[in-house]
Amino acid sequence: MKLKNILISGVGVLALTSCSDYLEVDAPSSATVESVFSSPSQINTALNGVYAKVLSDNTFGKYIYVDLALNSDVDFSANSNEVAQINAPKRFDCTAESGTVEKVWNSLYSGIETANEFIYNLENSPLYTEDNSEYEELAQKLGEAKVMRAMFYYELLCYFGDIPFTFVPTYVSQDFVPAVTSRDEVYAKLIEDLRAIEPLMIPSTSLSEGVERISQDACQAMIARLALQAGGYSLRPAEGTTVGKMARPANSKEFYTIARDYAKKVIDSGTHSLTNSFKKVFVDECNDIVNNGDDPIFELPFGTGSTGQVGYYWGPKCESSEGVTPHAWGEAKGDARLEAFLRYKYDEKDLRRDHINVFWYYTSSNLPQVHADYSSYNGKWSKLWKTIALGNNTTGATGINFPYLRYTDVLLMFAEAENEIEGKPTAAAQDALKQVRNRAFAPADRAEKVDAYVAQVSTDKETFLNAVLDERALEFGGENIRWKDLVRNNLYGEKLFYTFLRYHSTAVNSVASSEFSDMVEEYDGIKWSEILPYDIFSCIIKNPGDKTLYENTSQPLRFIFNPYKTGTQPQISPANFMEQNGLPYTPISEKDVTGLASSSSTIGWTDTQFYNWCNDDGSPKAQVLYSLYGYIRGEINGDITLVVDGKATRINPVSYDVKNLPAVRYLLPYPQEAIARSSGAYKQQYGY
Secondary structure (H helix, E strand, C coil): CCHHHHHHHHCCCCCCEEECCCCCCCCHHHHHHHHHHCCHHHHHHHHHHHHHHHCCCCHHHHHCCCCCCCCCCCCCCCCCCCCCCCEEHCCEEEECHHHHHHHHHHHHHHHHHHHHHHHHHHHHCCCCCCCCHHHHHHHHHHHHHHHHHHHHHHHHHHHHHCCCCCCCCCHCCCCCCEEEEEEHHHHHHHHHHHHCCCCCCCCHCCCCCHHHCCCCCHHHHHHHHHHHHHHHEEEEEECCCCEEEEEECCCCHHHHHHHHHHHHHHHHHHHCCCCCCCHHHHHHHHHHCCCCCCCCCEEECCCCCCCCCCCCCCCECCCCEEEEECCCCCCCCCCEEEEEEEHCCCCCCCCHHHEEEEEEEEEECCEEEEEECCEEEEECCCCHHCCCCCCCCCCCCCCEEEEEEEEEHHHHHHHHHHHHHHHHCCCHHHHHHHHHHHHHHCCHHHHHHHHHHHHHHCCCCCHHHHHHHHHHHHCCCCCCCCHHHHHHHCCCCHHHHHHHHHHHHHHHHHCCCCHHHHHHHHHHHCCCHCCCCCCCCCEEECCCCCCCCCCCCCCEEEEEECCCCCCCCCCCCCCHHHHHHHCCECCCHHHHHHCCCCCCCCCCCCCCECCCCCCCCECHHHHHHHHCCEEEEEEECCCEEEEECCEEEECCCCCCHHCCCCCCCCCCCCHHHHHHCCCCCCCCCCCC
C-alpha cells in the first residue's frame, strides 16, 4: 500500500501537544504518551503525524516551494511594486510583520516540536530495546523522524541563519524560548544526529513503500545536503556592516568531506540509477507511479484530495469560469515559474528543455494562448499530465508527489564536494557529471554533449565548479534549489546583478539600444541580440494524441514555429506548412476549440510579441525595474540602484567592479511575534 494512502487518514493525527505557534505549547496528556509509545501500531500513527507536518501547505506542501522560492536566474517571480513592501520575500523585500515569514517560521517549528516529541518518547519507550524483535523497524521509524526534523531545521538555517535550536520537546524542557544557536553548531548537531542513526535504517529497496518513505539512502543524501550547505558561504553578522558579509566556517573542508563521503555512500550502494527519462520521472509522479531505485530518493507522499499543490502552481495556467474549467483537469495557477531566459541556456539537443519550458496556457474557454510574460511556465509537473483527470471544478490538493531528494542531486553534490576537496575535477567527479548529462542527451549525441563537453570543462577547479552549477540550474528549476546553490558558492550577488541587466537590456533593446548588452552577452556567452525571438509565430492545432509530443492527449495545442530563435512568419498557411514539413498536426481555429459564435473561424498564424517590456516613452516597465527590488533595481529616471549595506546606492553597471558586489540580504527577519514572545531574547540582525 502506498504511504500516501496511509497518510490521508493520518494527517493531523498526532497531537501530543497542541501548538498554535512555536512559543505557545499546551501540556500533553501523559496517559496518551504512554499508550501511544507502548503500541507499535500507535507509534506508526504518531510517525504519520510527523509526516503530516512535512506535507502541510505551510511547509513543503506549498509555501517553501512557491512563496519562498527566492528569485534567481532560474526561479523567478515578477513584481511591479515600486516601493518597499512588507511581504515580498522573493525580491528580498519584507519586514518582521510579513505574514508569509511568520506562517513558515511557526509551521517549521511546529514540525520540529512534533518530531522532538516523537523522537524523545520513542527513545524512552520500553519497546525501544535491542532485544525487542521489532527493534529494527522502530529504529527505522526513529530515523525517519530525525530526517524530517533535519528537513525542518535545514530550511530554517537557509532562510534565517542562526536560529533557536533544541532537540528536547517543550513539555519536557519547559523552555519556551530556546536560545539562538550558531548555524555552524546546528548543522554539526544535525549531521551528528543523522550519522548515528543512519546505519540502523533500512534501504529504500527493502521498504514496502519504497521512496515514499524516508530510507537509509534518503538519510545519507540528507547528510550530504546538510554538510554541503554547512561548508559553503552564508550571510553572517559582521562588524562595520549592518547587513553582514558572506563567509565560510573555519572547518569548511570537514563539512565538504562529509558531504562527499555520504553522497558517495548513496552512489556506491547502487540503489539508485538514472534509467528513466527526465520527463518520465515527473510525469510518473503526476500519475501516482512510484519508481523505486531510479532518480527519486525520497518523494513527499502527498495524497489526492488532501495534500500537496504540485501541478497546481507548477505547469501551465488553466483559467476557470466561476470555478469550473471546460476541460476535466480543473483550475491551475501556474505561479511557480522560471526566469524568462533560462529556456535559451539549454543546448538544442538537451532532452530536458522541451519538457520544462511550456509556452502557452489555457483560457477559461479552453483556448491555448501563447504566454508572453516576464517568466515562463515550468512543465515538470502539471495537472494536465494526469491520465485520470481530477475534475473540472478542482483546484489544489493534487496528491502529486514531489521529489525532495533526487539521485541527480546526490551525483552533482558529490562532484561539487570532490572538486572542492581535491582542488581539481577528479575522474570520479567528472563521471558523476557525465551520469547526469547522459540522461539529458540521446545516445547519438553523448560523444559530443557528454564526453567532449565534460573534458572541456575539466581544465581546472573553477571551470568545473561553474559547469556543475550550470548543470544544477538546468536540472532543478522549480525545486527551490538554485538560490541555495548560489549562496553556498558566494555567487548570488553576481547572478542577480546580471539577471537584472539581462532583463533591462532586453527591454531597452526592443525599442532602442542598451548600453548593457555587450557586458551581459560576454558574461552569458550568448548573443542575446541575435537569438531572442521578439516575435513568435504559432497556430492552434488539434491534439495528435501522441505522448512523445505532448503528455496530455486531448487538450488543443499551440504549434510554435520559432520557440527558441528569431524568425519570420511562414509565407504559407499552417496546413501547407505541416504538410510540407511532414508534421503530424492539424491546424484548427478558435471556433473549433470553443464552439462559440463569437470566436474566430480563421485558421492562420498568430504573431505574439515577446520581451515587449518598455513603456511608450522607451523606459523599461515596472516588472523589469523592481522584481529584484531588495538588491538591485532601476529607477524611473533611468538610474540603476544597488543596495549596498542596506542603502540604495546609484551605480554605473558598466564600470562597477562586479567582483566586489555587496552581499545579498537573502536571509529573512525573525517574525515580530516571535521576538515579542521571547521578551527580547531574540534580536533582529542584517539591517532589519
